[in-house]
Structures are given as C-alpha cells and as structure tokens.
Amino acid sequence: MAHIWPIGGGKGGSGKSFLASSMGRLLAKSGKKTLLIDLDLGAANLHTMVDVPYPEKCFSDFIARKVADLHDAVLPTPFPNLFLISGAHDSLDIANLPYEKKIKTLRAIAKLDYDYIVLDLGAGTAYNTLDFFLASRNGIFITTPEPTSIENVYRLMRAIYLRRIRHYFSANDFKALEKKVREHLGDDSFNKPENIVAVIRKEFPDKYALIRKDFSSFRFKLILNQLRKQDNTALGEQICKIIKKHLGIGVEFAGNIAYDEHVHDAICQRVCFLDRYPHTRAANDLRVLNRKMSNAFGEQLTLDYL
Amino acid sequence: MEKDFDQMNYYEILDIRPGATAVEIRSAYNAALQMYQPESLVSYSFFSREERKKILAQLEKAYSTLINEAQRIQYDHELNPRGIAGIIETDETAKKPVAIFDMNRQATNFAARKNHNAELKAKIAQSRIIADVIARQNIKGQDLKAIRNELGVTMEAIHQETKIRLDYLTYLEEDKIEKLPAAVFLKGFIRAYLKSLCIEPADDISTRYMNGLTPKN
Numbered sequence: 001m002a003h004i005w006p007i008g009g010g011k012g013g014s015g016k017s018f019l020a021s022s023m024g025r026l027l028a029k030s031g032k033k034t035l036l037i038d039l040d041l042g043a044a045n046l047h048t049m050v051d052v053p054y055p056e057k058c059f060s061d062f063i064a065r066k067v068a069d070l071h072d073a074v075l076p077t078p079f080p081n082l083f084l085i086s087g088a089h090d091s092l093d094i095a096n097l098p099y100e101k102k103i104k105t106l107r108a109i110a111k112l113d114y115d116y117i118v119l120d121l122g123a124g125t126a127y128n129t130l131d132f133f134l135a136s137r138n139g140i141f142i143t144t145p146e147p148t149s150i151e152n153v154y155r156l157m158r159a160i161y162l163r164r165i166r167h168y169f170s171a172n173d174f175k176a177l178e179k180k181v182r183e184h185l186g187d188d189s190f191n192k193p194e195n196i197v198a199v200i201r202k203e204f205p206d207k208y209a210l211i212r213k214d215f216s217s218f219r220f221k222l223i224l225n226q227l228r229k230q231d232n233t234a235l236g237e238q239i240c241k242i243i244k245k246h247l248g249i250g251v252e253f254a255g256n257i258a259y260d261e262h263v264h265d266a267i268c269q270r271v272c273f274l275d276r277y278p279h280t281r282a283a284n285d286l287r288v289l290n291r292k293m294s295n296a297f298g299e300q301l302t303l304d305y306l
Numbered sequence: 307m308e309k310d311f312d313q314m315n316y317y318e319i320l321d322i323r324p325g326a327t328a329v330e331i332r333s334a335y336n337a338a339l340q341m342y343q344p345e346s347l348v349s350y351s352f353f354s355r356e357e358r359k360k361i362l363a364q365l366e367k368a369y370s371t372l373i374n375e376a377q378r379i380q381y382d383h384e385l386n387p388r389g390i391a392g393i394i395e396t397d398e399t400a401k402k403p404v405a406i407f408d409m410n411r412q413a414t415n416f417a418a419r420k421n422h423n424a425e426l427k428a429k430i431a432q433s434r435i436i437a438d439v440i441a442r443q444n445i446k447g448q449d450l451k452a453i454r455n456e457l458g459v460t461m462e463a464i465h466q467e468t469k470i471r472l473d474y475l476t477y478l479e480e481d482k483i484e485k486l487p488a489a490v491f492l493k494g495f496i497r498a499y500l501k502s503l504c505i506e507p508a509d510d511i512s513t514r515y516m517n518g519l520t521p522k523n
Contacts, residue, residue: 147350
C-alpha cells in the first residue's frame with residue numbers, strides 16, 4: 001500500500017506546494033514511484049512547480065467522469081518516477097466538491113498503485129481539506145515562523161481534531177454533545193476541541209477511550225519553513241509541546257527549512273529548486289527532512305470510516 | 307489530553323520531575339515563560355486573553371512555590387497523600403565536591419593549636435624525665451622517643467604536623483641512621499620534631515644530636 005503524505009498548512013504561501021514538489025522530487029530520485037496530487041482545489045499550481053506547464057489531463061476529468069479511473073488522470077513529469085495529477089484545468093466550481101465525490105476520490109486514491117502519494121492541500125479549513133488531510137495518519141503540517149501563519153496552523157489543527165472527533169458521533173449525538181459543552185463551559189467553548197474532549201471524557205468514557213486510541217496512532221508532523229537566521233530555532237519543538245499539553249495531540253517536529261531567496265528564483269525560472277541550487281542550506285534541509293520522514297512512517301490509511 | 311491544565315500539579319505545569327533541583331526549576335520556568343508570554347510567537351492565538359492570564363498566574367504560583375524550599379516541602383506533603391507527586395526522590399547519595407588534597411587533614415584551628423602548645427609546655431615544665439633528657443650532652447633517638455612518650459603525643463600526630471615521612475620518624479627514634487637521608491636534611495627533621503613538641507632550645511638539642519652521630523662515610 002502506498003504511503004500517503006497529505007501536506008497542509010492553513011495559510012497560503014507557507015510552502016505547501018513547494019514542499020510537496022520537493023518531497024516528490026526527492027522520493028522519485030531515491031527510486032520510489034511517486035505521485036503528486038494537486039488537491040488545492042480551485043487554486044492549483046503544483047504542475048508549474050514540477051515543470052508540466054500544459055497538462056493535458058487533470059483531476060476534474062475524474063470528477064466529471066471524462067476518465068473512468070483516477071489512474072487515467074495521471075500525467076508523467078520530466079523527472080523519472082515522478083507522476084502528477086494536475087489541477088490546472090479544474091472546473092471553476094471544483095472548490096465546492098460535493099461529499100460523495102470527495103469520498104469517491106478518497107477511495108480512488110487508496111487504490112492507486114504507487115510507493116508514495118503526496119497530497120498538496122489548499123489553505124484554509126474547508127471540510128474537503130480536512131478530510132483529505134485525514135486520509136492518512138501521516139499528515140504533515142507546514143508553517144512559517146510568523147504570527148499569521150502560526151495562527152492558521154493552530155486553527156487547522158483544531159479543525160482537523162474536531163473533524164475527527166465528529167466521526168465518532170451520529171448527527172444527533174453530536175448535537176447533544178454540543179449542547180452539553182455549551183452548558184459546561186459557556187458559549188464560545190465549542191470552538192476548542194480540547195474543551196469538547198474534556199466533556200467527552202466525563203460524559204462518554206467509552207468514546208473517549210476510542211478517540212484517544214485513534215489519535216495516539218496518528219503520526220502528525222510539523223515542519224517550519226522559511227526560517228531566517230534571527231528566528232528562534234526551538235520554535236517548532238515549543239509548538240509541538242504546547243499542542244501536546246493543551247490539545248492532547250501528538251505532533252512530531254520534523255525540522256526547519258532555512259529561508260532562501262533562491263527558492264523564489266527557482267520558481268520564477270520554473271525549474272526545480274533542488275536541481276538548480278542543490279548546495280544551498282534550504283536544499284540540504286529538504287534532503288534531511290525527506291530522509292527522516294521516509295524512515296519514520298508506520299501505519300497508513302484511515303479510510304476505515306468511509 | 308490526559309489532564310486539563312488547571313488540574314496539573316506544579317511539577318507537571320513546569321514539566322519537571324518531582325526531585326528537580328532549583329536550577330532545573332528555574333530553567334523550566336524560563337522555558338515555560340518563553341512559550342506562554344503574551345508576546346510569544348509560540349502560543350500566538352492559541353489562548354484567549356483570559357486563558358493566557360490564568361495560565362501565567364498558575365505558572366507564577368508553581369514557580370514561586372517550588373523555588374522556596376519551605377513552601378515546596380509543604381506542597382509536597384499536600385500532594386503526597388493524594389499520590390499525585392508520586393515518589394519524591396531525595397537523593398541521599400548526591401555527590402558533593404571532594405577535596406583533592408590531604409583527605410584526613412583537619413582545618414587548622416589556631417585557638418585549639420595554641421591551647422595544645424600551652425598544655426605541652428606545662429607538661430614539659432613539670433616533667434623530670436624531659437628536663438633530664440634535655441640536660442644531657444649526648445642525645446639519641448631513644449631520648450626523643452622518651453620525650454614523646456612522656457608528652458603522650460603519637461608519631462602520627464608529629465607526622466601530620468611536620469610532614470616528615472612516618473618511616474623516617476621511626477628510623478629516627480630507632481637510630482637507624484643508615485636509612486635516613488643526608489645530614490643536612492636530618493638536622494632539619496630533628497628540629498621540626500622538637501619544635502612540634504615545643505621542646506626548647508630545638509636548635510641546640512638538634513646540634514647535640516648531630517654531634518653524637520658517627521659520620522656515615
């Protein structure tokens with residue numbers, strides 16, 4: 001079964017597509033058959049990052065049933081072993097992917113035969129993004145060391161946490177739970193999944209045990225991108241600590257990627273950053289991250305609820 | 307989430323073990339401040355204003371309690387019956403700095419030393435044997451030994467004070483001249499020996515001892 005790496009970050013410009021294309025490139029280079037899927041629905045540009053400027057097929061073809069199988073939407077890239085499902089010509093309403101199409105997509109992704117599948121997700125916390133992120137236990141969060149970006153990554157984490165908890169309750173039960181949380185902790189408390197979990201622990205101990213078990217099997221990772229020299233290098237560890245302590249989710253800090261002007265140059269020249277500037281610090285950080293992450297993955301899919 | 311933050315004990319709040327030292331507590335507190343301060347990037351937007359205020363107050367309380375030894379002991383006693391703190395490790399075998407020089411040496415106490423000398427002098431003044439020995443023209447090792455025994459001073463005590471090797475002191479009292487160092491050193495030894503016993507005139511007696519020796523070569 002393929003290793004699936006969803007990459008999400010909450011805020012635009014934090015480097016999701018850059019990371020996805022770089023990881024894809026490194027995995028392919030190490031001989032792994034790798035597929036990049038551009039799931040940044042409505043704002044796709046992963047094809048530009050991997051030098052496929054005029055993709056002939058795209059994800060929309062699968063949704064519109066132009067191709068029978070998701071596999072038929074796969075494009076080769078100039079790099080050996082690296083493949084792409086582009087979102088370049090997605091229909092303009094693709095961002096509002098209906099629920100059943102999303103489930104169909106998730107099932108189709110699970111059936112694809114690759115060593116690694118990297119999902120490049122969009123910014124924000126739309127249900128589509130959350131569900132694609134939760135397609136694997138190995139979700140990767142990426143953020144830059146700026147308040148805006150950190151704010152959004154926390155928001156994304158909470159949204160994902162809540163989305164996952166939601167799967168354990170029927171619609172009615174969840175409404176009842178919502179009511180109880182409001183009674184216990186006041187009106188705005190429902191925005192914080194940690195409060196909800198505290199109530200679940202008291203009111204539904206069996207569900208609480210299930211949720212805890214579920215989350216302990218997740219292997220979330222955090223990557224800090226665009227770290228300038230003057231930035232606090234311990235920031236990632238501290239973020240993971242605070243999440244562990246206050247949200248109760250285990251997120252492993254995978255590493256920093258140094259800020260590098262050359263990334264901008266490489267994207268403007270539409271060449272792969274790792275090929276164009278292989279000896280920069282950022283390129284080195286990416287290689288270290290790739291090595292670390294591809295050694296560390298265990299159980300994969302969470303499609304059990306589909 | 308195993309535990310809500312406001313139910314954590316002070317050790318859990320600061321992320322330290324129950325036996326943590328003051329240095330560990332201080333650095334844990336600083337690390338926590340870095341994370342929870344209002345201007346901290348780490349927890350930006352993570353907490354509401356009230357939550358942050360509450361957390362910082364708890365943090366402050368945890369630190370001020372644990373860093374104060376008396377308050378900490380009291381807090382530990384409160385925790386213990388509830389079994390929260392677990393075992394409070396008090397490490398009895400904690401290493402202390404070890405003196406790298408003479409292990410047995412006692413700190414010189416000048417008052418005690420003066421006292422000791424005065425006692426010796428009193429004894430010398432009363433003792434007939436010592437007066438007798440001092441008056442002799444020819445002094446030998448056994449005479450020195452007699453004086454020492456009369457004063458009740460052990461050879462080890464002399465060794466400690468004069469830093470003359472114990473075996474030399476033994477040879478000295480047994481008149482084993484062939485085993486002792488050269489005459490220059492020997493005279494110094496005798497003088498130090500006598501001075502440590504407060505026998506006067508040390509110079510004169512040591513000269514008489516040296517004169518009594520038959521030259522080695």
